[in-house]
Amino acid sequence: MTPRMLSARTLGSAAVIGFASGLRSAVGIASFVHARFAGTPNSTLADGAAAVAIVGEAIADKLPFTPSRLQMPGLLARVAAGGLGAHSLTRRDDPETVAAAIVIGSVAALVGSYAGAAYRSAASTKVPPIAAALAEDVAANALAYTAVINTRP
Numbered sequence: 001m002t003p004r005m006l007s008a009r010t011l012g013s014a015a016v017i018g019f020a021s022g023l024r025s026a027v028g029i030a031s032f033v034h035a036r037f038a039g040t041p042n043s044t045l046a047d048g049a050a051a052v053a054i055v056g057e058a059i060a061d062k063l064p065f066t067p068s069r070l071q072m073p074g075l076l077a078r079v080a081a082g083g084l085g086a087h088s089l090t091r092r093d094d095p096e097t098v099a100a101a102i103v104i105g106s107v108a109a110l111v112g113s114y115a116g117a118a119y120r121s122a123a124s125t126k127v128p129p130i131a132a133a134l135a136e137d138v139a140a141n142a143l144a145y146t147a148v149i150n151t152r153p
Helices: 003-023 025-037 043-061 074-090 095-123 129-150
Strands: none
Touching (some): 003 025, 003 074, 003 129, 025 074, 074 095, 074 129, 095 129
C-alpha cells in the first residue's frame, strides 16, 4: 500500500472513530486503550476495562437525568475522545498524519454529537426513545469497530 493510500485510509478511520465518539464518547477512549495495550500482558485487563466503560456509558445514556450531549463539559469530552481515538488509530501505522487525524477525529466527534442528538430527537417521535437510543448504541459500536479493524495491518 502506498503512503498516500495509507494516509487516506487512516484519516478516514480517524473521521469514523471521531463520529462514533460523538455518539458515544467511550468508544473513542476504548479504541485508545485497546491500541495502547494491544500485545502487552495487560491487554485483556485493558480491553475489559474499556468494555465496562462502553457498557456503563450505554446504561447512563438511558437515564432520565443524563444531561444533553451538547452541554459542556460533555460536548468537550466527546470532542477530546474523538481526537484521542483518532490518535490511537494513526500513531502506530501512519505517524506522519497524527496531527491531522486528531483534528479530523475531534471535528468528526463534534459533528457526530450534533447528528446523534438530531437523530435521537427525530427517531424518538417515531419509536420509543429506548429503541432509538439502543439503535444509536449499535451504530456507535459498529462504526468504532469498523474504524479499528480498518487500521489493522
